[in-house]
Amino acid sequence: MNAFEALGLNEQLVQAISDLGFENPTPIQEQAIPILLSGTMDFVGLAQTGTGKTAAFGLPLLQLMNVAEKHPQALIVCPTRELCLQITNDLASFTKHKKGLFTEAVYGGASITMQIRNLRKGVQVVVATPGRLIDLIERKAIDLQKVKYVVLDEADEMLNMGFRDDIDFVLKNTINRESIWLFSATMPPEVRAISKNFMENPKEVTVGKKNSGNVNIDHQYFVTSAHHRYETLKRLIDFNPGMYGIIFTRTKADAQEIAEKLVREGYEIEALHGDLTQQQRDKVMSRFRQKSLQLLIATDVAARGIDVDGITHVINYELPDDIEVYTHRSGRTARAGKSGICISICHVKETFKIKQLERMINSIFHKLDIPTGKEVCRRQFFHFMDKLMQADTSHGDYETYLGDLQEKFASVSKEEVLQRVAALEFDHFLKYYENAEDLNVRSDFRDKRQNNFREAGPSNGRRDRGNYGQRGDSGYTRLFINVGTKDGFYKASFLQFILDESNLKKEVLGRIDMKEMNSWVEVDKSVASKMIKSLDGKRYNGRAVRMNEADGGFRKPSDERGNRSRPSASRERRF
Known part of the structure; x- marks a missing residue:
């Protein structure tokens, strides 16, 4: 028996899962699916991003749908249009063998007229962002009276983004629902309040420790002066030539400015922020998913809901103002059981935040030295040599030119050829980094100040998530x-x-x-x-x-x- 079939899923869904290449459920799927298939129990699932939460609620939800009824039976509310589209696409792949079951994504930045038209055709599952959903309700374009199941995905993110009133409004207007399924990476008091106010004896499942980080993420931080932050970022990118990652900034102005600087210096990077149109955002994300871009630089709001396979690094250009946002940033890497690295660039006055983060996500942060110029050049050189040795020569008629090449290099030793190749490839790196300064901040005062803070704690005797220090x-x-x-x-x-x-x-x-x-x-x-x-x-x-x-x-x-x-x-x- 298939492992997913053993959880109670029907043959059609199991076949779709097998077609996708999945054989064993993740821990959150294994624990959530049997409970949710009953359809009558309120549920709270706490698990980090990248652990398979969409399938954990999506599969049982699809099995509970009655395809004969052409009205919304399930409502999934999520914080961003990117996540909205991702969930919709996942559900579509799960229903490959289940005819007559339709899902519609409703979100801002797309034609509301088209969304209304699709809703009127008859859909069983609606995936929505809060703002567009409220708009449709006010236009009387969607009827929530027959909705049986309400899923709140990334609940903590929605509350951080200020959607508390919208969520309350939606839950108050789904009066005939049979259950609420709440999924979140963290469990702050605001999320707990939703559970208390709208849910009845919910079954709670936690994968890992509450508010903890992904154990497959290596958390690293580098300390530099504030005016060396950009140069440190550039050096860390150069030191990791195989990096495929997301850089987080605090503001959209920072994202755009840094992206423009890096592009001028030859890096494959684009910015993602709130000033872009939906068409521009889709274009950027398409290039990033296809790996035409090495790096994406984004604000927290713009990056919420991004689910891209294979991200190796997340870089915090600055630590987030809200300490819980760190969990969501770092969760962009190490998805689906893979490993990843989350790098934070700190200045002296921010180092005490690291200890708070360690306590919050129950993980050790490794303080590393910013690489020297020589270390960067050495790393780049060996990365190039590895690529050279792995180059595929099977698809070209290179033997035609082999005689000419041998004649051309007859008087040149192998060592000299290698030197010339290195000079051709790395001349710019060597010149740039030959007199590179040390970007590390080395100060006994820093350590003393950090230790004093850890011993004494904030002056008001409590931790303030939104304002780490006073x-x-x-x-x-x-x-x-x-x-x-x-x-x-x-x-x-x-x-x-x-x-x-x-x-x-x-x-x-x-x-x-x-x-x-x-x-x-x-x-x-x-x-x-x-x-x-x-x-x-x-x-x-x-x-x-x-x-x-x-x-x-x-x-x-x-x-x-x-x-x-x-x-x-x-x-x-x-x-």
């Missing part, structure tokens, strides 16, 4: 801004908003204190006026943004009587 240096100016969590911001999205709008780097920021209606930001005195000028008067979601200098230091969320701190009564009454 700085109260006298070189900072404290600014007030009239947006907060009520505007849909969380720590990481708020940071990205203010930095994108001001075109400043994260290093200029100090402490950040977010409230429901407003927030306070510490920023380097030298750029405070620039940030105010960039943000004050801007509009966000139809509201005028106000930013100005705030007097005094950071205030606590409440005073001793439990009252919220506010800059002034008159300012809060503006909205």
